[in-house]
Amino acid sequence: MPTRLSSPDSRPTLTLHFEQREISARQGDSVASALLAAGIKSFRTTPVSAAPRGPYCMMGVCFDCLLVVDGVPNQQGCQVQVRDGMRIERQLGAAEITP
Amino acid sequence: MSAEGQKLGLAIIGAGPAGLSAAVEAASHGVPCRLFDEQGAPGGQIYRALESTPLRERSLLGADYWRGGELIESLRQGIEAGLIDYRPEHTLWQLNRERELGTLSRGRAALTQASQVIVASGAQERPFPVPGWTLPGVMGAGAAQVLLKSSGVALDQPLVLAGSGPLLLLVAAQYLRAGVPVAALLDTSPKDALRRAAPYLATALGAPDYLLKGIKLIRELRRHGVNIVRGVEALRAEGDGQLERVGFKRQGQWQEINAKTLLLHQGVVPNVQLSRALSCRHRWREDQLCWVPELDPWGESDAQDIFFAGDGGGIVGAEASKLQGRLSALQVAARLGAITAARRDEIARPLRRALARELRIRPFLDALYRPNEAWRRPSDETLVCRCEEIDAGQIRAAVRAGCSGPNQLKAFLRCGMGPCQGRMCGLTVAELIGETQGRPTAEVGYYRLRSPIKPITLGQLAELEIPEPRAAKTEVD
Ligand SMILES: Cc1cc2nc3c(=O)[nH]c(=O)nc-3n(C[C@H](O)[C@H](O)[C@H](O)COP(=O)(O)OP(=O)(O)OC[C@H]3O[C@@H](n4cnc5c(N)ncnc54)[C@H](O)[C@@H]3O)c2cc1C
Ligand code: FES
Numbered sequence: 001m002p003t004r005l006s007s008p009d010s011r012p013t014l015t016l017h018f019e020q021r022e023i024s025a026r027q028g029d030s031v032a033s034a035l036l037a038a039g040i041k042s043f044r045t046t047p048v049s050a051a052p053r054g055p056y057c058m059m060g061v062c063f064d065c066l067l068v069v070d071g072v073p074n075q076q077g078c079q080v081q082v083r084d085g086m087r088i089e090r091q092l093g094a095a096e097i098t099p
Numbered sequence: 100m101s102a103e104g105q106k107l108g109l110a111i112i113g114a115g116p117a118g119l120s121a122a123v124e125a126a127s128h129g130v131p132c133r134l135f136d137e138q139g140a141p142g143g144q145i146y147r148a149l150e151s152t153p154l155r156e157r158s159l160l161g162a163d164y165w166r167g168g169e170l171i172e173s174l175r176q177g178i179e180a181g182l183i184d185y186r187p188e189h190t191l192w193q194l195n196r197e198r199e200l201g202t203l204s205r206g207r208a209a210l211t212q213a214s215q216v217i218v219a220s221g222a223q224e225r226p227f228p229v230p231g232w233t234l235p236g237v238m239g240a241g242a243a244q245v246l247l248k249s250s251g252v253a254l255d256q257p258l259v260l261a262g263s264g265p266l267l268l269l270v271a272a273q274y275l276r277a278g279v280p281v282a283a284l285l286d287t288s289p290k291d292a293l294r295r296a297a298p299y300l301a302t303a304l305g306a307p308d309y310l311l312k313g314i315k316l317i318r319e320l321r322r323h324g325v326n327i328v329r330g331v332e333a334l335r336a337e338g339d340g341q342l343e344r345v346g347f348k349r350q351g352q353w354q355e356i357n358a359k360t361l362l363l364h365q366g367v368v369p370n371v372q373l374s375r376a377l378s379c380r381h382r383w384r385e386d387q388l389c390w391v392p393e394l395d396p397w398g399e400s401d402a403q404d405i406f407f408a409g410d411g412g413g414i415v416g417a418e419a420s421k422l423q424g425r426l427s428a429l430q431v432a433a434r435l436g437a438i439t440a441a442r443r444d445e446i447a448r449p450l451r452r453a454l455a456r457e458l459r460i461r462p463f464l465d466a467l468y469r470p471n472e473a474w475r476r477p478s479d480e481t482l483v484c485r486c487e488e489i490d491a492g493q494i495r496a497a498v499r500a501g502c503s504g505p506n507q508l509k510a511f512l513r514c515g516m517g518p519c520q521g522r523m524c525g526l527t528v529a530e531l532i533g534e535t536q537g538r539p540t541a542e543v544g545y546y547r548l549r550s551p552i553k554p555i556t557l558g559q560l561a562e563l564e565i566p567e568p569r570a571a572k573t574e575v576d
Contacts (some may be wrong), residue, residue, distance in 0.1 A: 001255065002253060002254050002255050003253050003279070004153075004250070004251055004252055004253070005153070005154060005247075005251045005252070005253055005278075005279075008128065008153075008155075009153035009258045010153075011151065011153060012337055015290070026104050026153070026250065028139065028140070028148065028151045028250070029249070029250045030139075030249065030250075032252040033245075033246055033249060033252060034250075035253060036246060036254070037250060037252045039255075040237045041235035041236055041255075041341050042322075042340065042341065043235075044210050046486075046488060047357050048487060048489055051488070052235055052340050052341070053233060053235060053485075054121040054235035054236070054341075055238065055242065056232075056236075056237070056239060056242060056477065056523075057223065057224065057238075057239050057241070057242050057483075057523075058234075058238070058239070058242035058243075058245035058246060059144070059223065059239070059241070059242065059245060060137060060190075060553075061197060061223045061224075061370075061522045061523065062485065062519055062522070063517070063518040063519045064233070064485065066518070069319050072206070072562065074556075076147075076554075078245075079138075079189065079190065086221065092141050
């Protein structure tokens with residue numbers, strides 16, 4: 001499992017709903033950080049071959065962290081900040097990216 | 100008309116060293132600005148999450164990281180004084196030559212026009228295509244550092260790092276300082292790297308602290324007993340649905356290590372999405388193996404009143420990025436009438452001297468950490484376009500079948516047409532086309548890019564806040 005390093009973390013704790021699980025996150029985490037910290041590595045499957053993918057760049061470049069956040073698809077998990085009660089699902093296959 | 104609709108004097112994109120310095124310099128001359136950044140907090144890449152990182156023990160992230168505190172403090176003062184209108188969580192999805200900025204924040208899109216724009220959108224890690232690099236568990240070393248700085252999270256072990264460059268060593272050291280073991284560091288630097296860099300050593304000695312930093316990092320890794328494997332010739336990541344093993348070839352022999360995390364890195368390259376979407380003139384930098392927009396000494400591009408500062412205009416490092424941000428801001432301040440041209444030049448003179456000093460180390464670093472062709476032009480079975488899942492063999496075959504350049508490749512293979520818009524494949528594609536056609540990469544060119552450069556939905560566009568007189572001119576391809 002990934003580890004949250006033990007230095008005292010004064011940031012408030014929040015709860016996210018990832019599919020059927022509850023995940024605790026810290027204010028200031030991106031959605032991708034929170035999922036990775038909870039041991040979730042695969043965020044989406046590709047439209048072409050249904051291969052699993054997870055975050056590669058963590059800075060908005062690769063788009064391999066795409067998730068469905070609160071019902072909206074194509075959200076870059078590494079760029080969206082966590083908010084309490086957020087509902088997150090994996091993005092399976094294709095979703096309309098841009099108009 | 101919404102408040103967003105009023106025309107701004109100066110808009111800055113990016114709150115890293117370059118953008119923050121530009122904002123602070125402008126403010127010091129009484130020039131207000133609006134500063135947009137996609138991130139939730141200031142700092143850019145190097146100073147990411149400086150105000151909120153849970154890793155408060157200073158020795159862990161290191162002195163270079165904490166040096167950013169001063170700049171962020173100045174930002175806070177500029178905000179307090181009402182001169183810097185800082186907008187975190189604002190993603191720029193459009194910028195055109197009329198200097199209309201399309202932003203998206205928490206699902207709300209807005210359009211603003213500015214009379215001057217400084218783009219300080221920084222760098223990204225150079226793509227490092229090896230077989231299996233799309234497996235969950237394989238990430239950029241910079242990506243692992245983002246996670247470390249912003250959330251204090253260390254990835255799964257066993258952990259292997261592979262590649263070359265100062266950031267790779269720094270991330271390894273930061274992990275070790277946090278008490279996380281590094282199973283191996285696979286060094287892909289060519290054997291003749293030092294010999295190639297030697298001619299630039301004399302100039303580099305003009306910036307001895309940079310040289311010392313590199314040496315200290317390697318010593319630190321050795322002291323921790325990290326298994327540093329030199330002369331790595333090929334790499335592959337393997338596993339069923341996620342990374343399980345890393346294969347590497349040395350002296351012609353393949354070996355394997357168990358790993359749950361593989362961090363790849365071979366340097367950083369400018370983020371050219373905006374300069375490309377603006378159709379700015381670019382040139383190929385053979386020394387840095389990347390495209391850069393052509394800029395004048397103040398950082399202005401051929402798109403009038405649009406400046407580029409920091410790593411986005413060519414890799415210069417954090418300290419030089421700050422100086423470039425200040426220089427661009429000075430030109431903007433003069434243009435907006437806040438200072439005279441004479442005053443601008445007087446302030447600029449010592450900044451230019453300092454910039455020249457900072458840049459002395461670059462030719463040495465560029466030569467020392469230049470990735471070999473083998474790492475830039477991968478084997479046929481390696482995926483190059485991660486989005487559309489196109490491998491190097493398909494690209495070579497398309498070029499042999501008559502595909503002439505990157506834009507035609509889109510039609511042939513959909514390569515570069517996925518959501519990342521070529522960010523992860525553009526450089527590799529240009530190199531592969533050049534290799535197959537037997538011509539220099541500089542002649543091959545790059546993908547033509549269009550707005551939106553970040554995903555935006557039809558619904559968000561429909562609710563766009565547009566200043567009335569300009570509504571008719573909004574273009575979305
Ligand atoms: C992942 C990574 C980690 C790095 N870590 C270090 C390090 O530890 N030490 C070091 O010396 N150097 C590091 N570097 C090198 C780094 O590029 C420079 O040191 C320095 O940060 C460059 O400053 P800058 O202001 O040009 O760009 P950056 O610091 O990259 O800042 C650019 C800013 O622009 C924002 N931005 C980009 N595009 C958009 C958009 N479309 N809309 C809104 N905002 C946008 C980004 O969110 C970012 O905050 C790192 C580089 C990378 C890619
Ligand atoms: S991890 Fe690359 S875009 Fe989010």
